[in-house]
Amino acid sequence: MSPKTLYDKIWDAHIADEADDGTCLLYIDRHLVHEVTSPQAFEGLRLAGRKVRRPDQTIAVPDHNVPTTLDRANAATMTEDSRIQVEALDKNAKDFGLHYYPVSDVRQGVVHIVGPEQGWTLPGMTVVCGDSHTATHGAFGSLAHGIGTSEVEHVLATQTLIQKKSKNMKVEITGKLAPGVTAKDVTMAVIGQTGTAGGTGYVIEYCGEAIESLSMEGRMTVCNMAIEGGARAGLIAPDQTTFDYCMGRPHAPKGAEWEAAMAYWKTLFTDEGAHFDKVLTIKGEDIAPLVTWGTSPEDVLAITDVVPSPDSFEGGKVGAVKRSIEYMGLTAGQKLSDIEIDTVFIGSCTNGRIEDFRAAAAILKGKKIKEGMRAMVVPGSGLVRAQAEEEGIAQIFIDAGFEWRLAGCSMCLAMNPDQLKPGERCAATSNRNFEGRQGRGGRTHLMSPAMAAAAAITGKLTDVRDLM
Ligand SMILES: CC(C)[C@H](C(=O)O)[C@@H](O)C(=O)O
Numbered sequence: 326m327s328p329k330t331l332y333d334k335i336w337d338a339h340i341a342d343e344a345d346d347g348t349c350l351l352y353i354d355r356h357l358v359h360e361v362t363s364p365q366a367f368e369g370l371r372l373a374g375r376k377v378r379r380p381d382q383t384i385a386v387p388d389h390n391v392p393t394t395l396d397r398a399n400a401a402t403m404t405e406d407s408r409i410q411v412e413a414l415d416k417n418a419k420d421f422g423l424h425y426y427p428v429s430d431v432r433q434g435v436v437h438i439v440g441p442e443q444g445w446t447l448p449g450m451t452v453v454c455g456d457s458h459t460a461t462h463g464a465f466g467s468l469a470h471g472i473g474t475s476e477v478e479h480v481l482a483t484q485t486l487i488q489k490k491s492k493n494m495k496v497e498i499t500g501k502l503a504p505g506v507t508a509k510d511v512t513m514a515v516i517g518q519t520g521t522a523g524g525t526g527y528v529i530e531y532c533g534e535a536i537e538s539l540s541m542e543g544r545m546t547v548c549n550m551a552i553e554g555g556a557r558a559g560l561i562a563p564d565q566t567t568f569d570y571c572m573g574r575p576h577a578p579k580g581a582e583w584e585a586a587m588a589y590w591k592t593l594f595t596d597e598g599a600h601f602d603k604v605l606t607i608k609g610e611d612i613a614p615l616v617t618w619g620t621s622p623e624d625v626l627a628i629t630d631v632v633p634s635p636d637s638f639e640g641g642k643v644g645a646v647k648r649s650i651e652y653m654g655l656t657a658g659q660k661l662s663d664i665e666i667d668t669v670f671i672g673s674c675t676n677g678r679i680e681d682f683r684a685a686a687a688i689l690k691g692k693k694i695k696e697g698m699r700a701m702v703v704p705g706s707g708l709v710r711a712q713a714e715e716e717g718i719a720q721i722f723i724d725a726g727f728e729w730r731l732a733g734c735s736m737c738l739a740m741n742p743d744q745l746k747p748g749e750r751c752a753a754t755s756n757r758n759f760e761g762r763q764g765r766g767g768r769t770h771l772m773s774p775a776m777a778a779a780a781a782i783t784g785k786l787t788d789v790r791d792l793m
């Protein structure tokens with residue numbers, strides 16, 4: 326047998342049917358659903374008189390539209406549009422008999438944090454969700470695709486997805502990461518090198534010593550942004566770190582089933598000599614704490630750098646950089662560490678997990694945020710929130726001057742009340758810095774939780790190593 330990549334193995338294990346042109350019908354193990362991309366899909370089922378094929382494998386949670394303030398149980402805190410979407414999910418989950426984590430449930434949170442936390446995401450599975458950041462689940466060595474609303478309907482009805490196979494890409498991060506450098510810097514460094522289209526047509530397998538040494542939280546951060554590099558999915562081979570994370574989770578297998586699952590999971594790695602169509606290698610030691618300066622996730626530089634000049638780019642990027650710098654209200658040559666911010670957002674499916682909060686709290690402990698700064702920390706789930714409270718981390722944030730919120734997508738995107746005003750500038754731990762992403766006219770700089778905490782203290786983009 327010819328050697329296979331991890332992606333090849335999971336793909337092959339899920340083919341239900343294959344057409345002559347290579348288009349496959351893939352069996353889907355887990356389908357995650359949120360309120361934004363599902364209402365029409367459920368309507369489609371109703372119109373066709375169909376049921377959900379595997380309600381026992383379909384998990385729904387509202388996250389994008391929900392307010393994160395403590396008074397959110399009061400429906401008046403939501404806009405009309407948001408309320409309609411969340412109520413539709415409440416009804417659809419009930420009518421179709423899905424696993425559901427409503428706003429009132431402590432397990433509610435961002436769908437990509439809830440899935441792994443509850444043990445729905447496991448190695449070797451196919452996982453889909455009507456959301457581009459489904460890539461997150463690849464951290465478990467599961468093939469996780471973001472899908473569109475018509476595909477959501479197709480998966481609901483059939484538990485299968487029509488897909489063409491992508492090519493294999495390997496991203497190897499060798500060696501060790503320097504102090505102050507985190508999983509977020511790793512994933513931003515990759516996009517900085519490949520650009521937002523570098524992964525187009527590929528499924529990326531991240532490997533190498535620096536990846537293996539990451540916790541599951543860190544691996545999720547890395548895979549979360551595979552999509553920002555254009556890839557169809559991101560994957561990391563499961564290992565002891567993965568198994569330890571999964572063991573004992575509510576929906577993970579138990580007893581003899583666990584043993585059987587483990588026997589399979591241990592076969593999930595890329596065989597020696599398997600072919601990759603594209604390879605990128607980065608030395609872990611070379612990665613510095615990074616920030617974005619522009620309006621694309623590929624606009625990445627070390628915090629010690631300066632705002633670039635449009636002339637230093639080529640082709641269409643020259644104009645794009647010019648526009649970007651203008652939108653961001655910056656000047657070419659300006660030191661990144663001189664950029665003043667007025668808002669800090671720590672959260673999202675990229676960096677809303679307990680380890681992210683520990684890293685930020687380690688910087689904030691005993692310090693206060695800059696006067697006038699608006700800073701919020703938004704747990705990725707109610708359980709992350711509870712754990713942070715138990716560990717005393719929540720209190721560190723509160724003492725420093727942060728707002729301690731309830732779980733949701735929050736200021737990652739402008740679909741709920743947590744938004745920037747025109748011209749406001751935010752240090753954010755999320756994954757997209759597009760124009761208007763956090764609110765019309767808002768300006769976003771992406772970075773790690775530790776870097777965001779450092780910025781909250783000084784009021785400027787800051788090299789976290791100066792505060793360590
Ligand atoms: C609203 C949703 C469809 C969207 C996505 O697909 O990723 C959102 O989660 C995002 O991060 O932009």
Ligand code: SF4
Nearest residue numbers: 458673674734737738
């Ligand atoms: S936290 Fe942000 S990136 Fe993640 S699902 Fe929500 S809106 Fe999308």
